[in-house]
Amino acid sequence: MREKQVLATIAPVHRTTWWRWVKAGTAPKPISIGPRSSAWRLSDLLLWQQGQWPVTNKKDLPNPASTGAGAPKYLSGDTQPQP
Incomplete structure (x- = not known):
């Protein structure tokens, strides 16, 4: 996923x-996908979102649940995004 999508x-x-x-x-x-381009693996982002990402620095640990960064319904298979 690109930065804007994330x-x-x-x-x-x-x-x-x-x-x-x-x-x-x-x-x-x-991860680098070109000379001036980078993106994130969806699997890495979902692990992070679920709190299973191996944190290298425990200071200022972000909690996706407290930021409103819960999984969008369309990622969990419930429904498709609404236009």
């Missing part, structure tokens, strides 16, 4: 907050 669906927080969490090791790091 921030819109998985982690609806400000992008500065998201990158602070990535830098601190409390959120998954992106």
